[in-house]
Amino acid sequence: MSERGAERFPIEKMRVNRHRWIFWSSMAGLLITLSALLATLLFLVWQATPIIRQSGAGFVFGRLWYYPEQMFGALAMIYGTAVVSLVALTLAVPVALGTAVLSAEYLDAGARLVVKSAVELLAGVPSVVYGLIGVLFLREWVYRGLAPFDPISGDSLFTAGLLLAVMILPTITTLCDDALRAVPASQRAAARSLGLTRAESVLHVALPQAAPGLLAAILLGLGRALGETVAVFLVVGRQDNQLPDKLFSWDALISPGQTLTSKLGGPETHLAYGDPLHWAAMAGLAVLLLVMTALCLAAAKGIEKLTKSRAARVAGQS
């Protein structure tokens, strides 16, 4: 409206034209950034094509990786990544959920601040310091703690999973806390007025309603666990081709292994630099990792959208 008015008044017209650059530069900035990112990702996929052409699905499902003989099978590393992440989730989710329930449902604002600060502190510790603690402390403890089971060394998929659990704990705790606090107080009040104890209102009202948010929190924690490199690299043992015959193998759990990230962060990336097939294989691993992470994150975002639409429907009905 003011634009049309501007045409009649020269001063206004000058002012409108002078500020159009904001719109155009913003759009340009957006487009340049997005296309640069897209081009980069496509370039990565293109770099990985030689190995796909060579091995096809054998790259993903091949059991053996031995670069001097040009054998590039990533399955053992996918298994390692999956096991490490699963261990991390199994250990972190109960603790995170418990802390979030305590913080969101039972504590007053002051105590909640203390808990939140502690969790924030954990979140701020960089992964390399976690790796350091893992190498100098955790390895020894796991080696001694698992002595009855006679592990090979303190480096294992389990050790990496344990370390990772501590690292993803803050993410999951904060998001679970947010999800629980997003459940309206009126819901809990209604439950209490019906005679439910606080615990029951949490179990039967708050938790179920927060469930999608909790699930999203877990998925985001999983996404983080999949991508962690430095800490895992230092304590996972870096043993290739540790793929057991059964899916659930205790032996593989307490033995050294290899994950996608520990392979990518290791020396082979430097060694692969000049060798086209080896380099394509490493790029392929990066693409695999990217796909796995993106799936988790997209799923989490999808749940978030589902929750919002469900909440909108519920609000519309009441």
Add this chain to the structure above:
Amino acid sequence: MQFHRFCLLTFSAAFGLTFPLPAQDSLRVSGSTTLNPVVSEAVEVLRNEKGLRITIDTAGGSTGGINALGDGRADVAMSSRSIQERDRDKFPSVKYHSVPIGQDAVSLVVSADVWNGGVKNLSGSQIRDLYEGRLKNWKEVGGPDRRVVFLNREPGRGEWEVFTKFLYPDRNKPPMTSHPMVGSNEETRNKTGGTRGAITFLSTPWADGKKVFALGLELPDGNVVEANGANIASGQYPMSRPLFVITDGEPAGAAATLIDYLLAEPGQQLVSKHGYLRLDEVQ
């Protein structure tokens, strides 16, 4: 109005810093963690005394350094193994100029429980069985009743090249094995010392006799040769290797200064200080 000015300023500040200044070349050194202590100290001296700009990196070990030299990402490679055919095949246009600055050996080392359990030396065939996973318990070689944990070195490491060359002199590529990996000399020593029943191979001066213990080598004729200075110098201990500083073509400029320093008395003293053999000690 303040906003886009603020952004413009920040943006240009970071980038504007670089353009007016002329790019100054620094010498890029890359490679083996075995040579790193020696070369690092030499570089410190040169930096302080002559103001040379030299950067050092050890990612990728000896092979990583040679690759970087071949790619043009490094000017000087530090290597604890010699240039092989496959390096020449990979980078055919590079004229490798290797300068030995000292001598070192690779020892088989074991953890304390294995050493104290009676294993003091091994033969070549026993080592091969251990590496290929046929020997699974230490009692099979006169040691304690304990599972063998063979810690392998990362494939780029000079020690790995020397070790596999010793075990498989006629083969181009050693057989595929599956062992946990360790990287640098220090990580190797730490992890081996902390694992029961562990064996690995390590640059000899790093076997401190506290965390890890160096084994003697039983030669085919039955003699046992220890990895001490005399045996390494005379060549009796088979797993010895010169320590190289490598350039593409004749070294010039800062590279030449560095190499000259390493070959001269102060540099050779550094070699000795870190436990390796000086050039004049090698026969």
Add this chain to the structure above:
Amino acid sequence: MTGSRKFIRWLLPTLGLVSALVVAVVVIFIVTVLLQRGTSSVSIHFLTTDTRGAGSEGGIFYQILGTCILIGSALAVAVPPALAISLVRSVFLQPHTRLGKALDLILHLLNGIPAIVFGILGLLIFSKLFGWGKSWLAGGILLGVMILPTLTVALIERLAAVPRAYIEAATGLGLTRGQIILAIWLPQSSGGLITGSLLGLARAAGETAPILFVTAVFSGATVPTGIVDNPLLALPYHIFVLAQDSFHEGARANLWGAALVLVTLITVLNLAALPLRFRLHEESRHA
């Protein structure tokens, strides 16, 4: 009340308390270890001397400088696109369009890309494609892209939280959209920019994987004088190498000192963002 109800009434908070205690123990352990082993080596001398003896003596001056250069250039790289994208999302696009939601998803995915993938991409683009060797700018750009979502989301939230009343008043006064952006939207969301920047800087300071291949060397780099073949020393990389490579016991103390300095830097940056974050969080809940 039945026994089982009483049991549950007791069990839930107890489990919650146990979980919180686990968290507390972990936090206390990490802080104690860092302080115990790090404080003995941190001093003014430590912070202002360069490293000697391959990490076993001297200080971490150039590592700190390198980290500062990295996070500074990361911020410089991230701010312009963050402004552009947040303006498009919050001002130029209608709130519930598909394009807006797609943008949200893209930012969400970008935020979750593993750091090592950034490192590989950096190796691919800056080293292989551009031939920059090891360059400080490559690291700055990679870290800038990594923290872009943090800044952008903070800005988007703040822009969206500007009260409609202000905008309506401004439109009523005859201001154009561009004028409103410059006079109201951006100044009102400066808090978001600052918060996002501080959080982004904190995150960038601790990252190792992106700088592993294209920026960091272990020794020899001081101040960059160009773009190509001008690496940096950095605290995270220093700690990473020493964690595997410490040549003797002296290096151990240096290592913990560096770790303490890094964690302190990150904590300070995060703490600086906290007051703004609480204010924003509370405001957005009441809006």
